[in-house]
Amino acid sequence: MTTSMDTRPPVDDRPPPLNGPELARWAWRQLTSMRVALILLFLLAVAAIPGSIIPQTEANPLNVRDFRARNPTLSEWYDRLGLFDVYSAPWFAAIYIALMVSLVGCILPRTWQHWKAVRAQPPKAPRRLTRMPAYRKVEVDATPEEVLAVARAELRSRRYRLRRPAEGEDDSVAAETGHLRETGNLLFHLSVVVVLLAVALGGLFSYRATVLVPEGSGFSNQVIQFDSLSAGALFDTADLPPFSMDVDEFRMEFVEAGNQIGQPAEYEATVTVVPEPGAEPETHTIRVNEPLNIDGTSVHIINPGYAPAFTVKAADGETILAEGPVPFLPMDGNFTSEGVVKVEVPPEHGDDIGIQASFLPTAFLDENGPRSIFPGARNPEVYLTAWHGDLGLDDGQPQSVYRLDTTDMEQYLGDGGEPYRARLPVGETVGLPDGRSITFDGYVTWVNLQIGRNSGRELALVGAIAAVVGLMGSLYVRRRRAWVRASVGPEGRTVVEVAGLHRAEGSAGDRLVDEIGAVTDGLLLRLGGAEGKKED
Amino acid sequence: MDLDAVAEWSRYVVVVAVLGYLAAWLAFCAEAGIHSRRRRAVTVAEPERELVGVTSSGDARASSADVPAGAPDGPAGPGDAELLQRADRLGGIGRGVFGLATLVLAAGVVMRGLGTERAPWANMYEFSITGALVASIVFLALARTVVGRVVAVWAVLLIFVTVGLAATFLYVPPGPLQPALQSYWLVVHVGCAVLAFGLFTVGAVVSALQIVSERAADRGRTSGFGASLPDSAALDRLAYRLTAIAFPIWTFGPLILGAIWAEVSWGRYWGWDPKEVWALITWLAYAAYLHARATAGWKGSKASVVALIGYATVLFSYFGVNILFNGLHSYGGL
Numbered sequence A: 001m002t003t004s005m006d007t008r009p010p011v012d013d014r015p016p017p018l019n020g021p022e023l024a025r026w027a028w029r030q031l032t033s034m035r036v037a038l039i040l041l042f043l044l045a046v047a048a049i050p051g052s053i054i055p056q057t058e059a060n061p062l063n064v065r066d067f068r069a070r071n072p073t074l075s076e077w078y079d080r081l082g083l084f085d086v087y088s089a090p091w092f093a094a095i096y097i098a099l100m101v102s103l104v105g106c107i108l109p110r111t112w113q114h115w116k117a118v119r120a121q122p123p124k125a126p127r128r129l130t131r132m133p134a135y136r137k138v139e140v141d142a143t144p145e146e147v148l149a150v151a152r153a154e155l156r157s158r159r160y161r162l163r164r165p166a167e168g169e170d171d172s173v174a175a176e177t178g179h180l181r182e183t184g185n186l187l188f189h190l191s192v193v194v195v196l197l198a199v200a201l202g203g204l205f206s207y208r209a210t211v212l213v214p215e216g217s218g219f220s221n222q223v224i225q226f227d228s229l230s231a232g233a234l235f236d237t238a239d240l241p242p243f244s245m246d247v248d249e250f251r252m253e254f255v256e257a258g259n260q261i262g263q264p265a266e267y268e269a270t271v272t273v274v275p276e277p278g279a280e281p282e283t284h285t286i287r288v289n290e291p292l293n294i295d296g297t298s299v300h301i302i303n304p305g306y307a308p309a310f311t312v313k314a315a316d317g318e319t320i321l322a323e324g325p326v327p328f329l330p331m332d333g334n335f336t337s338e339g340v341v342k343v344e345v346p347p348e349h350g351d352d353i354g355i356q357a358s359f360l361p362t363a364f365l366d367e368n369g370p371r372s373i374f375p376g377a378r379n380p381e382v383y384l385t386a387w388h389g390d391l392g393l394d395d396g397q398p399q400s401v402y403r404l405d406t407t408d409m410e411q412y413l414g415d416g417g418e419p420y421r422a423r424l425p426v427g428e429t430v431g432l433p434d435g436r437s438i439t440f441d442g443y444v445t446w447v448n449l450q451i452g453r454n455s456g457r458e459l460a461l462v463g464a465i466a467a468v469v470g471l472m473g474s475l476y477v478r479r480r481r482a483w484v485r486a487s488v489g490p491e492g493r494t495v496v497e498v499a500g501l502h503r504a505e506g507s508a509g510d511r512l513v514d515e516i517g518a519v520t521d522g523l524l525l526r527l528g529g530a531e532g533k534k535e536d
Numbered sequence B: 001m002d003l004d005a006v007a008e009w010s011r012y013v014v015v016v017a018v019l020g021y022l023a024a025w026l027a028f029c030a031e032a033g034i035h036s037r038r039r040r041a042v043t044v045a046e047p048e049r050e051l052v053g054v055t056s057s058g059d060a061r062a063s064s065a066d067v068p069a070g071a072p073d074g075p076a077g078p079g080d081a082e083l084l085q086r087a088d089r090l091g092g093i094g095r096g097v098f099g100l101a102t103l104v105l106a107a108g109v110v111m112r113g114l115g116t117e118r119a120p121w122a123n124m125y126e127f128s129i130t131g132a133l134v135a136s137i138v139f140l141a142l143a144r145t146v147v148g149r150v151v152a153v154w155a156v157l158l159i160f161v162t163v164g165l166a167a168t169f170l171y172v173p174p175g176p177l178q179p180a181l182q183s184y185w186l187v188v189h190v191g192c193a194v195l196a197f198g199l200f201t202v203g204a205v206v207s208a209l210q211i212v213s214e215r216a217a218d219r220g221r222t223s224g225f226g227a228s229l230p231d232s233a234a235l236d237r238l239a240y241r242l243t244a245i246a247f248p249i250w251t252f253g254p255l256i257l258g259a260i261w262a263e264v265s266w267g268r269y270w271g272w273d274p275k276e277v278w279a280l281i282t283w284l285a286y287a288a289y290l291h292a293r294a295t296a297g298w299k300g301s302k303a304s305v306v307a308l309i310g311y312a313t314v315l316f317s318y319f320g321v322n323i324l325f326n327g328l329h330s331y332g333g334l
């Protein structure tokens, strides 16, 4: 193996001296050594593993809650070690920051060395070219000067850089090429830094919100309208683009038959957007892989569901106490959906009503109870029970819209004293025992939209692409040197020696031999093709 | 014509390919068997010559330029030329059958693609057969080299097992894709992953053999499996070159295109989903391998061990994550 072209300084393995500055210098040398880079890469890979096994708060808060409930003691330890938030844990950050520091500490001196190497002259031809790993010798009739002139042209056409010959070197040509390897390598490492900075800094300005919109209604892009919002430390609510959006139609299609029956086939939202107050409304469609982009903010479909619509009437049969669709949460792949309807009733019409219901898009009843057997609405039905009393909406406590707080409520009872239940196809009305009534008017779909901005993504992308380009330079370019020497041989003809050398790293030796052969052939061709040549 | 039927039939075509790989493997085994029998005969008959061969490796080896890799030096008595011929014939048959099986597998993959009207790498069955096809093509491309011929036995076994498992346990009937997967990003993103998967697979076989070969050389073995392998430096270079092709593809497809697609599809380009985490782990492991090869004291078999760890993470990224975890990516589907 040839290491003569290796420009990296050797790693200093001496034990650390005891005085401060030297210790610091020793530590820095260790940190920026290849060996430590290797270890840090490994460590980071290993450190990333637990986060893929243990549920993570950021990706899946519900799973974390379940896990905590099932393993209270273990969870305490996990909390202490940050294992529910691996990727923002201090020990994880410590590893990648060490890697970054090592990386920068590695790039800077190498860039400087590379800069010098690129500007330096290729080294002169060694005295004995026969020792080089690739070597050819031919004899020609042209004079040595002619041969060298042609050799310069040949090497230049192969994109070699030529050495400016010094005094006493006029019998040979020296050339070098392939600095792009190191250039590519530096570009790659630098780009890795750029990508990480773009991700880290971009995260500070990014935001992501969700909002659930039943078909036929809308929202405006303001924090109070969001169901959830997570944002970076430097996000400013004033940055939110002031658009508003109505979901005119949200269509769900499912595989109708075959072995994948019930799998989602297509979700599509048709929306009307007013980009800013007073602007012309625009109509757009949003599909799963086709988000809508408004002013740098993109709107994605996250998940869908059904919102059954009810009308609740007072005992007089006239006064409408509540009406309209209410989003229910899907419980399974067939959209067996559950939810509640909270009806605040003015005192003259009695106490509050709470309806607890299941919506089944394709209802089916057997000994296991009612459930949906297909996600599309082929046979929509509602199964419900109801409560009356005080919903507790006015006491200021925040409540889930999907759960009924029954502490101050009583379940309606049927004729036989059993809990009241009803089963409703679309359009049917049932009376409650106290004379009030519930009508199942039908249903609409709802879609959970994600509204967000990923700041810095363009920079991250440019960095990532530069990284791949640099990587290819680093992996596929070979840095190599070539020499041609011409002198008058004993028989009066000109002896031409062509030799080559490359850093053996990774690239096969025969490629170099081939190249030196090609240089020689090119030389002969330029000298007049069929010139009587003799090889040995 | 019924497209589903085409896709279903592709399974039987794939099964034919599996049988072809089995046949090719048996032929290669028979070839290797003859070589090892000859080697044993030589070791017993001429122990001294072998010793000389070790100490001054150049001379003894030089005489065997026309003998395929792994064959011992010089003739070993009457009938030997005939044995050699038989071994060569078996090797030739093996390569031929290997090529045919690969063609059949290619037909099976294409039929699956035509039948489902999409790129055939949307679930584990499809990913496995397409990945195995890539690996087969890489092996075929190498089959003419000395290293490639030795690697072939193991390669074919691995492909046989992969495609065999795909056609039995991993099989899923053809069907449409769910909305999140209906995208040309699938074609490029997963396409790159399959390509890199195939190349990493070949690289892993070569790295494993490199370790065996280096060990045998370190212990001065002159017979047995280790000694029959090509020079460990040649294996090391080949493994490196395969990885050097696969690594940028992995960077570009699974990581970069994956991030772009995730941004298009889920609105964030990196979310620490198990699949994303494992794609990154694989990337870090192979970066460590490339570093190891450039680090003093880590060259040779130590680097190969790092490469094998890298390959283990590739397998886990695909099979482990799909089977064990419940992330956004879990529609790979069994």
Ligand code: HEM
Binding pocket: A008, A031, A032, A033, A034, A035, A037, A041, A099, A102, A103, A104, A106, A107, A185, A189, A192, A471, A474, A475, A505, B286, B287, B290, B291, B294
């Ligand atoms: C995020 C961290 C890093 C990643 C992902 C990474 C990745 C890579 C890759 C893929 C290569 C292969 C290129 C080739 O083989 O020519 C490479 C080469 C190299 N890396 Fe890194 N690297 C990282 C950090 C570092 C650090 C901290 C150092 C400094 C100690 C370093 C020094 C080098 C050197 C000197 C080479 C050239 C090896 C050669 O000559 O082949 N890298 N790196």
